Amino acid sequence: MIYYKFENLNIPHLFTTKHGGVSTGIAAQMNLDTTKEPRENVTQNYHILCNELGVDFDSLTATMQRHTNNVVKIDYENRGNVVRFPDTFGAVDAMVTNVLGVTLVTLHADCLPLYFYDSVTRSIGLAHAGWRGITNNIAGQTIAAMVREYGATPANIWAGIGPGIRQCCFEVDADVKELFDDEHVIECGEKYKIDLPAANAKLMIKAGIEPKHIEISSPNTCTKCNHSFHSHRRSGKQRGSMAALLAL
Numbered sequence: 181m182i183y184y185k186f187e188n189l190n191i192p193h194l195f196t197t198k199h200g201g202v203s204t205g206i207a208a209q210m211n212l213d214t215t216k217e218p219r220e221n222v223t224q225n226y227h228i229l230c231n232e233l234g235v236d237f238d239s240l241t242a243t244m245q246r247h248t249n250n251v252v253k254i255d256y257e258n259r260g261n262v263v264r265f266p267d268t269f270g271a272v273d274a275m276v277t278n279v280l281g282v283t284l285v286t287l288h289a290d291c292l293p294l295y296f297y298d299s300v301t302r303s304i305g306l307a308h309a310g311w312r313g314i315t316n317n318i319a320g321q322t323i324a325a326m327v328r329e330y331g332a333t334p335a336n337i338w339a340g341i342g343p344g345i346r347q348c349c350f351e352v353d354a355d356v357k358e359l360f361d362d363e364h365v366i367e368c369g370e371k372y373k374i375d376l377p378a379a380n381a382k383l384m385i386k387a388g389i390e391p392k393h394i395e396i397s398s399p400n401t402c403t404k405c406n407h408s409f410h411s412h413r414r415s416g417k418q419r420g421s422m423a424a425l426l427a428l
Contacts, residue, residue: 181408182210183232186340188395189297191304192233192283192427195342195397197408201225203420211410211420212287226263235283235427238264242285245308246271249316251325254282274307274322278330283427289412290403292344292376293424294319296326298337303330306426309344309380311352315359319383334388341394342424343401345413347375350404 184195201210202224207217214222223237230237241254242262252269254261254277261268263285274294275284284306286293291313296305305322307313326332347366350373357365357372361382364375377396384394403409403422410419 184343184397184401186295186395186397188338188393189295189340191297192235193295193340193425194229194233195288195293195424196229196422198410198420199408201228206415206418207420210422212285212423213421216420229423229425233283233425233427236281239281239283239427240264240285240425241275241282242287243267243269243272243275245273245287247310247312248273249313249318249321250274251276251305251307251318251321253277253325253329254284255279256281273309273313274305274318274325276303276305276322276325276329278303278428280428283425286424287421288344288403288424289410289419289421290345292380293342294322294380295340295342295424295426296322296337297339297426298326298330298332300336301326301330301332302428303332304426304428306424309376311350311356311359311374311376314376314379314383317383319380320387323384323387323389335390337389338393339384339389339395341377341380341396343397343403343409343422344376345404345411346377346399346402347373348405349402349413350374350376
């Protein structure tokens with residue numbers, strides 16, 4: 181597998197693996213984080229992804245992710261944020277847009293990518309969801325932004341929960357466990373393991389998305405277990421980063 185894609189999203193989108201790029205060393209082969217290697221390698225990797233999706237490099241738009249539940253609206257004028265010019269938004273972990281010519285980008289190394297598409301209003305959202313973002317309902321905040329900015333109806337939204345660390349590997353202490361519903365927690369000795377995709381799905385349903393409209397990536401896409409992905413839990417800072425991309 182070079183890219184992960186969903187069955188229910190019929191617009192340009194993907195989630196990268198380690199494979200298919202030009203990166204070397206700890207970030208090999210596909211890395212989208214400029215702090216891990218020379219920018220020219222990352223730029224070339226982005227061009228590879230643009231060719232795969234049929235989008236322009238100038239359309240790529242990202243934010244400075246800080247595990248928040250902040251959501252920003254992306255217009256044509258601020259496309260290219262972070263990828264082509266310095267950040268103008270501050271700490272933001274989700275974006276929404278209805279603009280053709282904008283490709284939303286989030287970076288990941290265990291945290292889950294959340295994809296949203298309303299086919300009626302032709303609006304999209306993309307979120308970076310770690311456990312902090314999940315417990316602060318970044319899924320619901322992204323859906324609310326699509327409703328507020330574009331008049332989206334949650335029942336019309338299709339959603340994808342992409343590859344990320346799964347319950348088999350997401351082990352936490354009691355202080356984090358207490359932030360999640362018991363149905364998403366299993367006890368493991370003195371530790372606890374959390375089902376982050378299920379917790380996200382519950383928040384999406386609570387916000388009004390139909391359960392049948394939610395697609396969760398397959399169990400074998402745990403980013404710590406599956407060495408086709410970069411993983412912070414497995415490798416610490418000695419790794420690259422994957423990217424989620426979504427466009428109209």
